[in-house]
Each structure stands twice: as C-alpha cells, then as structure tokens.
Amino acid sequence: MNPSTANIEEAILSAILAGRIAPGTRLGEQKLADLFSVSRTRVREAMMRLETRGVVQVSARRGWYVVEPSAEEAREAFHTRRVIETGLLHTVRDISPKALGSLKEHVAAERAAIESGDVGSRACLLGDFHIHLADVLGNRLLTEIIRDLTARTTLISMLYQPTEKAEESSHDHEDIVAALEARDFERAASLMAEHIDNVEAGLDLDTKPDPLASLRELLSPSTFAGSPPSMPHAHTHGAPHAQPSSQRTKD
Amino acid sequence: MNPSTANIEEAILSAILAGRIAPGTRLGEQKLADLFSVSRTRVREAMMRLETRGVVQVSARRGWYVVEPSAEEAREAFHTRRVIETGLLHTVRDISPKALGSLKEHVAAERAAIESGDVGSRACLLGDFHIHLADVLGNRLLTEIIRDLTARTTLISMLYQPTEKAEESSHDHEDIVAALEARDFERAASLMAEHIDNVEAGLDLDTKPDPLASLRELLSPSTFAGSPPSMPHAHTHGAPHAQPSSQRTKD
DNA sequence: CTCTTCAAGCTTGCATACAAGTTTCGTGAG
DNA sequence: CTCACGAAACTTGTATGCAAGCTTGAAGAG
Numbered sequence: 379m380n381p382s383t384a385n386i387e388e389a390i391l392s393a394i395l396a397g398r399i400a401p402g403t404r405l406g407e408q409k410l411a412d413l414f415s416v417s418r419t420r421v422r423e424a425m426m427r428l429e430t431r432g433v434v435q436v437s438a439r440r441g442w443y444v445v446e447p448s449a450e451e452a453r454e455a456f457h458t459r460r461v462i463e464t465g466l467l468h469t470v471r472d473i474s475p476k477a478l479g480s481l482k483e484h485v486a487a488e489r490a491a492i493e494s495g496d497v498g499s500r501a502c503l504l505g506d507f508h509i510h511l512a513d514v515l516g517n518r519l520l521t522e523i524i525r526d527l528t529a530r531t532t533l534i535s536m537l538y539q540p541t542e543k544a545e546e547s548s549h550d551h552e553d554i555v556a557a558l559e560a561r562d563f564e565r566a567a568s569l570m571a572e573h574i575d576n577v578e579a580g581l582d583l584d585t586k587p588d589p590l591a592s593l594r595e596l597l598s599p600s601t602f603a604g605s606p607p608s609m610p611h612a613h614t615h616g617a618p619h620a621q622p623s624s625q626r627t628k629d
Numbered sequence: 630m631n632p633s634t635a636n637i638e639e640a641i642l643s644a645i646l647a648g649r650i651a652p653g654t655r656l657g658e659q660k661l662a663d664l665f666s667v668s669r670t671r672v673r674e675a676m677m678r679l680e681t682r683g684v685v686q687v688s689a690r691r692g693w694y695v696v697e698p699s700a701e702e703a704r705e706a707f708h709t710r711r712v713i714e715t716g717l718l719h720t721v722r723d724i725s726p727k728a729l730g731s732l733k734e735h736v737a738a739e740r741a742a743i744e745s746g747d748v749g750s751r752a753c754l755l756g757d758f759h760i761h762l763a764d765v766l767g768n769r770l771l772t773e774i775i776r777d778l779t780a781r782t783t784l785i786s787m788l789y790q791p792t793e794k795a796e797e798s799s800h801d802h803e804d805i806v807a808a809l810e811a812r813d814f815e816r817a818a819s820l821m822a823e824h825i826d827n828v829e830a831g832l833d834l835d836t837k838p839d840p841l842a843s844l845r846e847l848l849s850p851s852t853f854a855g856s857p858p859s860m861p862h863a864h865t866h867g868a869p870h871a872q873p874s875s876q877r878t879k880d
Numbered sequence: 881c882t883c884t885t886c887a888a889g890c891t892t893g894c895a896t897a898c899a900a901g902t903t904t905c906g907t908g909a910g
Numbered sequence: 911c912t913c914a915c916g917a918a919a920c921t922t923g924t925a926t927g928c929a930a931g932c933t934t935g936a937a938g939a940g
Contacts, residue, residue: 420923517708519708
C-alpha cells in the first residue's frame with residue numbers, strides 16, 4: 379500500500395511522541411521518500427504540514443530538522459500547556475464513569491511500564507496521559523492542540539531534562555485522576571498546574587543543550603567492547619549533561 | 630516582489646479574520662497562482678498549511694474551499710476557546726501598565742468603529758481583541774493558537790449568526806479589561822467564560838446554514854435600482870436566515 | 881603544518897508536464 | 911418538454927527536471 383501524506387506525517391509525529399526521534403535529527407526528503415516508497419513531493423507536503431505544527435523546521439537548501447526548542451520556546455510551551463490543561467480541568471463540570479475508568483487504566487499502565495523498566499513505552503505513556511485527558515474531557519480540536527504541544531514538550535525534555543522523574547510524574551497523574559474521581563475539579567486543576575511546574579522545574583533550561591549529544595551517544599561505553607574510553611580529546615567544550623539519552627524521559 | 634508561501638498563507642488568513650472571505654468560498658489554485666504571480670506549487674504549499682491550521686479544506690480533484698464548520702465543530706471551537714481563554718485569565722498573575730493600556734486602546738477603537746458604523750473594521754477589531762489579549766498576557770505560541778481559533782470562530786459566525794451583537798461583545802470586552810485593571814483575574818476569567826457563552830448562545834446552531842447565502846447576497850435589493858424584488862421563484866427551499874450578510878458580525 | 885580557495889557533490893526550491901477525476905454543457909432519444 | 915448520455919473543459923494529484931545554494935574535502939600557497 380502506498381502511504382499517503384497523512385501517513386508520513388503521522389509516522390514522524392508519533393515517532394517523536396514516542397521519543398524515538400531526537401531533536402535536531404535531520405530528515406532528508408530523498409531518504410524519507412525512499413523509505414516510504416513515494417516521491418519527494420509527498421514527503422515535502424508532510425514536512426510542510428509538520429512545520430506548521432511546530433515539530434520540524436526547514437533550513438533553506440540544507441534540509442529539514444526536528445526542532446530544537448530554545449529555552450525561551452521551552453518556557454512558552456510549558457506556559458501554554460499550563461494555560462490549556464488547567465483551563466480544561468477548571469472548565470469541566472462532570473466526568474463519565476467510562477472516561478474515569480480509561481484514565482485509571484492509563485495510570486495503571488504507566489505504573490506497570492515503570493516497574494517493568496520498559497523505558498520506551500514508559501516515556502510514551504507519560505506523554506500520552508495528557509493527550510488522553512484532552513480526549514476524554516475535551517474534544518477533538520483540543521486533543522489535536524495538546525498533541526502538538528506534547529510533541530514539543532517531548533523534544534524539550536530530550537534536550538534539557540538531566541534527571542529521570544518518571545515515578546514522580548506518574549504519581550502526579552495518579553493524584554489528578556483521584557481528584558477527578560472525587561469530582562474535585564478545582565483541585566485537579568491545581569494539581570495539574572503543580573505537575574506541569576514540576577516537570578518544567580526538573581529541566582535545566584539555563585544550560586545550553588549539548589550539541590554533541592548524538593555523537594556522544596554513538597561513542598558511549600556500551601558501543602565498545604569493554605573499556606569505557608575517555609571522551610575524544612578535541613571539541614569537547616561545554617558539555618553540560620553527562621547522561622546517556624536513554625536515561626532521559628519526557629514529562 | 631515575489632510573494633512567498635508565508636505571504637500567501639497570511640493574506641488568506643487575514644482576509645478570513647477580517648470577514649472578507651466567506652465560508653465555502655472556493656479557492657482555485659490556478660486563480661491564486663495568477664493573482665500572486667507564482668506557480669501553483671507555492672499556492673499549494675500555502676493551502677496545505679492552511680489546511681493543517683483548520684481554515685481550508687480540499688475536496689479531491691474539485692478544489693480548495695474555506696471550511697464551513699458543522700454545528701458540532703462550531704461547538705468544539707467555542708469549547709476550546711472557553712478552555713484556553715479562561716485558562717489564560719485564570720493563570721495570569723499580573724498585568725503590566727503597558728499591556729493594560731494597549732487593551733484599553735483596543736476597546737476604545739472597538740467603540741469608535743461601532744459608533745461610526747464601520748462594519749468591516751468593527752468585525753475585525755472584535756475578533757482581534759482575543760488575539761490581542763493572548764498577545765499581551767500569553768506568548769507567541771498561545772497567540773498563534775488563538776488566532777487560528779478566531780479564524781474558525783469568524784467563519785462560524787458568518788454561517789450561524791443571525792443577529793447583530795457587536796455592542797454587547799464590545800461591552801463584554803470592556804468589562805473584562807476593567808476586571809484586569811482591578812487585578813481581579815478570577816473575575817476576568819468568569820467574564821470571559823460568560824462572554825464566550827453569550828456569543829455561542831447568539832448563534833443559531835440548530836438551523837442548517839443557508840447554502841444559498843452567497844446567491845442571495847448577489848440578488849440583494851441594493852444590487853437592483855429601486856424595487857426590492859421578491860426572491861427568485863424556484864429553489865428557495867429552507868432559507869433559515871433572511872438577513873443580508875452585512876448585518877452579521879463575528880465574535 | 882596551517883590557512884585559504886575552489887570545485888564537486890548533495891539538498892532543497894520551484895516550475896512544469898502529464899495523469900486522473902469532476903463538472904458542465906450540448907445533443908439526442910423518448 | 912424532460913431526461914439520459916457523452917464529450918470537452920477544468921481542477922487537483924503526483925512525478926520529474928533543472929536551478930540555486932550549501933557543505934565538504936582536496937589541493938595549493940605561505
């Protein structure tokens with residue numbers, strides 16, 4: 379089957395949401411075209427759409443790159459999420475048992491992923507919680523907006539998140555769902571504001587993101603047989619974060 | 630100078646925001662290409678971007694059309710605006726004198742436009758208030774989101790708004806700014822919720838929008854010399870709104 | 881050895897050509 | 911007069927070709 383523009387768009391976006399594509403990744407038109415077995419035209423359309431959604435950027439005649447949000451843009455993204463998600467919880471008047479049930483299931487899945495140590499699905503689920511929330515409490519339009527914002531946030535976390543806080547996030551989610559179950563939407567909104575603040579506070583927005591992160595990963599100890607080598611001698615100026623990216627997670 | 634894709638996109642979006650393009654308007658690629666003196670490729674890019682922003686839609690091999698939101702979509706749009714705009718006012722902690730001043734100026738401009746009877750700039754200003762608010766209280770990202778939502782709302786008003794309520798809207802805006810001046814952000818948020826509810830309540834979402842609106846406008850009394858003719862005999866089934874569209878406004 | 885210059889290769893930007901489907905309008909049958 | 915049919919005109923969908931600019935690496939000067 380021939381993938382449509384929407385398929386390509388969705389494939390890239392969900393890969394970003396799952397944390398499988400790092401910020402700054404180059405997405406060549408021809409390579410993607412080969413990968414999806416379509417012509418560059420289709421790929422270009424998808425990239426253009428993704429650009430208006432704020433997840434990729436084109437650098438003239440150099441290529442398409444997954445966005446690397448600046449500290450300022452990161453703050454804007456979190457501010458926007460705080461506004462929208464607290465607005466949602468503050469506006470909601472009631473919640474159906476079905477919606478509540480699916481949220482509970484989601485949180486349970488989060489905990490399971492954390493306990494089993496499944497880093498990939500864990501990161502995906504933590505971001506997905508917010509999308510799921512918009513889905514059951516809001517509407518399609520709102521869900522789409524939150525989805526794009528979550529993609530942004532995921533990329534931000536990959537760039538600026540020095541420490542792992544999956545458990546705290548999941549716990550926050552749990553509390554929010556508990557407040558929803560008690561129909562205390564005010565409290566849910568406050569908890570959400572706190573939660574988003576926590577996540578933002580867990581970032582290191584003052585240190586410039588490491589431009590060599592991908593290189594460093596390629597040269598990480600596990601790549602070699604036994605002895606962890608010292609970092610390459612030259613060009614190691616300003617390396618703020620030492621963690622391999624697998625320890626990072628979003629949200 | 631050769632208009633870029635972004636120029637075309639912006640030209641169309643601002644025309645929609647100003648109420649100069651009606652929902653359902655067909656936007657032919659070739660016509661736009663001629664108009665802007667570029668090839669279809671550039672136009673297509675712009676349309677594609679506008680499609681992801683939710684203001685136009687493509688009907689396969691038939692053409693691009695300015696969206697005609699369904700009643701359901703209209704409700705979603707208003708719900709989303711209520712969530713975001715009350716969320717914004719609820720989140721804000723302070724407002725600078727400069728921001729307050731520019732909002733006051735804006736409301737004054739609204740009143741002036743209403744009193745002078747300048748329908749065009751009036752409609753534009755009423756929608757712009759919300760964008761302006763996001764601009765001074767929020768951030769660029771939020772402003773962009775609100776802008777797209779306002780475009781949607783403008784189109785919705787053109788489809789479903791049977792009566793003129795410019796004065797009420799402007800008065801609501803005034804009250805909101807007054808609450809902001811008093812630093813009573815809770816109150817501002819409530820007023821905003823009320824305001825958006827008012828606007829939505831002023832719509833007639835239950836009656837199907839008139840598919841003959843544009844035709845009817847072409848045949849409106851002012852087009853002819855003196856005598857207002859009766860409507861054309863055939864094909865006048867189900868005409869919910871009788872007002873010429875110039876009486877309608879958004880927001 | 882270092883720095884500069886330049887050419888080759890690669891990538892996107894843009895236009896155009898053709899394919900595929902839709903609409904419209906004229907023609908002819910009933 | 912009405913309806914059905916079909917061809918012509920028109921519109922978007924997609925691929926492709928060439929132009930323009932960026933990157934890189936090699937060669938040469940100092």
